[in-house]
Amino acid sequence: MSVVTAQTATPTAVLGTTVLFALFLSLTAHLAARNVLDGADPRRALYVGPLPAVVGVVGGAFAIPTAVTVPVALAIDAAMFRWSYEIESRRVLAAVTAVHVVVTVLLGVVLGGITLLLATRPG
Template sequence: MLLQTVTPITVLGTTVLFALFLSVTAHLAARNVLGDVDPRRALYIGPLPAVTAIVGVTYALPEALIVFVALLLDAAMFAWSYDQPRRLVVGMTVIHAVITTLLAVVLFSVSLLFATMPG
């Protein structure tokens, strides 16, 4: 078994990639609710939930608390970035959570299939 050490570069890389993934799915959620929107606005949404997840896991906080805080920050960033009423912000946040979960499951499943491929 290959044991890897955790370095600041690996933590930073993981955080940046996770923030980018969350920003892409945030843009998909915003497009679903609002129609044609500027994709640069979604770049503001991903970093805070990503940092929340990384810090929460690092300090072994309860997963329910991490998810709750990340969803609150996600909603706050949607409200700030898109300046929409609360009802639309809640809709975008829920759709963002669903899209992120579904896409993450699909990507994980595909990577698992490739990892277990014979040959």
């Protein structure tokens, strides 16, 4: 007989995770915008991160398949870039969104690897 335990998260933990994820996505959004656009204002990146972060946290909390969550988050990410940086060209919008995905994945892998190394150190 197997026992299934339910994992409960406090509202503070969920809010903290969402805020940290939004800040991480805002940082990577600024890095992407700075590399694609000329003179990207870092304050505008703060508008890009929160909604995709909410989609990610809600998708994880409700076990929504990534085949649904990722395209929705990418569409919202592109919409937020278009609105925040006032991008008119679809080609530039696609480029900045693609660079944002690449920068987010690379920085996430590096930070995750550092965290794993620090968590498994002896002593």
